[in-house]
Amino acid sequence: MGAALLACDWGTTNLRAWTLDAGGGIVGDRDFPGLGVSQIGAGEAERRFREEVRPALGAEGLPAILCGMVGSNLGWREAPYVDAPAGPDDLARRLMAVEGADWVRIVPGVRFEGFNGRGDVMRGEETQAFGWLAADPARRQGRRVICHPGTHAKWMVLEEGRLVRFVTAMTGELFAVLKAHSVLKSDAPADDMDAFDEGCAAAGDGDALAARLFTARARVVGQGRPAESTPAYLSGLLIGAEVAALPRLLGCEGLAHVDLLGDPALCALYARALETRGVSSDLHDGEAAAVAGLFDLYRKARS
Amino acid sequence: MGAALLACDWGTTNLRAWTLDAGGGIVGDRDFPGLGVSQIGAGEAERRFREEVRPALGAEGLPAILCGMVGSNLGWREAPYVDAPAGPDDLARRLMAVEGADWVRIVPGVRFEGFNGRGDVMRGEETQAFGWLAADPARRQGRRVICHPGTHAKWMVLEEGRLVRFVTAMTGELFAVLKAHSVLKSDAPADDMDAFDEGCAAAGDGDALAARLFTARARVVGQGRPAESTPAYLSGLLIGAEVAALPRLLGCEGLAHVDLLGDPALCALYARALETRGVSSDLHDGEAAAVAGLFDLYRKARS
Known part of the structure; x- marks a missing residue:
């Protein structure tokens, strides 16, 4: 099958992009380590995406969906946080459209009141967690605790397929x-x-x-x-x-x-x-x- | 009274020096912010002390006593740690003589097995703690807890005038x-x-x-x-x-x-x-x- 979607995890220090076919299978992939949102200038994301990411994957004209820090005030356009508890349906309803002729959407981050009321936020890990849930229907039942290690490690509690709370x-x-x-x-x-x-x-x-x-x-x-x-x-x-x-x-x-x-x-x-x-x-x-x-x-x- | 002793607290990023009279009163003082042991080359301490510190305080030929990181492997000469529990008499007996015609001594640091057996060390704060004790005989009785804030804060327990344990x-x-x-x-x-x-x-x-x-x-x-x-x-x-x-x-x-x-x-x-x-x-x-x-x-x- 040919590529039907351009999917990107666009973080602080790296952009990873895949073209997917109509069934979600990977057609192609590329890393852009110089395109992390902390490495590009303000207002540059749209142009770099159009001039570098799309051509490198032969993905001109494809619909595109992007998660991660690209949706922060350092990225392309700020996608307002969805408050936890939240499930994938809540995120899908709140995808942020960005300018241009094509269908391009940014996944919002998730905000939580925090373990001590001082707040917590994530951008990108929620998409991985919901993807992990989507890969096996049994995971959407009961309580699951996910730890996502990294620069800012996220510990997430998922109940019945929804992200109910998390700590960074x-x-x-x-x-x-x-x-x-x-x-x-x-x-x-x-x-x-x-x-x-x-x-x-x-x-x-x-x-x-x-x-x-x-x-x-x-x-x-x-x-x-x-x-x-x-x-x-x-x-x-x-x-x-x-x-x-x-x-x-x-x-x-x-x-x-x-x-x-x-x-x-x-x-x-x-x-x-x-x-x-x-x-x-x-x-x-x-x-x-x-x-x-x-x-x-x-x-x-x-x- | 004239100056009878050159006293230095020679740390990682600063050297502070005082000339003291025979009763311990301050005659003169100077800061040498460029002479911290992390800022001078290996093997330079003796020369910089002789050519810069002594003349700046008119302290040529005076006996000198130095505490702090000057006694580490980054400083002038390594003064082996004294193990806690230790009192000022233990330190006075273990002062490290350095080369030269004059009486110049470096105060050893103190080593402790640590709150969890993995060790702890200090160089300089023990001299301040014992000075604080020396300033008031009542402080040498019973248990005292001292906190010395800083880059590496030291919490010290003193009992009957001796440093019994500490945590950094x-x-x-x-x-x-x-x-x-x-x-x-x-x-x-x-x-x-x-x-x-x-x-x-x-x-x-x-x-x-x-x-x-x-x-x-x-x-x-x-x-x-x-x-x-x-x-x-x-x-x-x-x-x-x-x-x-x-x-x-x-x-x-x-x-x-x-x-x-x-x-x-x-x-x-x-x-x-x-x-x-x-x-x-x-x-x-x-x-x-x-x-x-x-x-x-x-x-x-x-x-």
Whole structure:
């Protein structure tokens, strides 16, 4: 079958695009790492999409659906948040049309009052979560807890196919800024799994993070551990603290199982940290979920 | 009286030096902001001390005592840590002599097994704490809890005049790297005290910091709070999380009073955060404590 839809997950640092056939199957795909919304100028999105993304995929004239930070004030056009609880039908009804002759729609983000009333927001992960639901009708029944790791990790509670609440943790960003700019900085790879496990164990109950972080320094200068093990220890400490603390904020204390959705390598680290706390997990590919979610929203909106 | 001693608190980003008379009174003082141990080359400390610090204070030929990161592997010469519990007599016995004709000594740092067995270290704050003790004999009785805010805040338990345990929190460094390099970055001043208090309240019990930090973003993009209030909110959140969590790690749960020692403006923020948790505090100037501590160690070592 030929391409019938251009689907994009357009984030802060990357744009990933697929052409899909009329059944949702992938015809082609491309990454545009220089087109993240933080990397292009204000007002540039429409032109770059028309002049670079469409031609690269042979997708001139196709209807298009886009999720992610492209719908923020840094992106193409701001798509107002839909308030949680929300299901895919709510999103499909609130797709934001952007200018132009073609059918081009941006998926709105989701806003939640937050675990402490101070608010929480997401743009893009909701589309992956709903795509994950769409891929298997059984997932739309009962309660599911999804963790989507990343720069800003999202923990989502889905009930009967709707996103009812979520919490964001800046774990990936903390790792990046501490590794690049703090006394813990290091160019060593974070692949020492013994140090990762040591960091996980040092995470405690996810409390007192500023103090636990300093143990990454003290174990080197006070106890002679190799400085090259610091990035893996730091990774284990931050992920360990997140998986220890987040279920409680989500109202899911005593959680026994989490579905991990996103980058496979990062999900594997989360699975390892969860296992040390007796929480089982299944890993699901974020890209397949994004494609399924974009296609599902497109179908709902066009039907 | 004329100058009888050159005393220095030589840290990572600054060197502060005083000439003291035979009774410990300050004769002269100077800051050398370009001489922090992170700013000078390896092996340069001795020459810069001789050619810049001594002449600037007219202190050629005086005995000298130095505390802080100058005694680390980044400084002049590494002064091995003294293990806690330790008192000023232990430090005075372990002063590190450095090369040269004059009496020049570096105060060792203190090492502790840490709240979770992964170690903790300090260099400089112990001298201030012992100086604070030396300034009033009553402080050497019973248990005292001192908090020294800063890039790496130190919480110290002193019992009968000895430092028995301590915990370090990277609060100041987290504030600096997040304010400069993360999605929370901002050039606005952190002086909005309503936002500071809001951040304090959002700190909860000092758990789940990576999630609480994201509320600093969500309150702006999801709830329309002014972006200029982010630094003060972030400051309140980080300091609030520290004061909520650290007493427990120190084995001082239910702590009613803390002595704050250090920079007056920063100590005032800690006092504000502590007050919201029902903890009283007194503020003490860190500079006076450093001078008293260096002079006390000098006297003990020379007597």
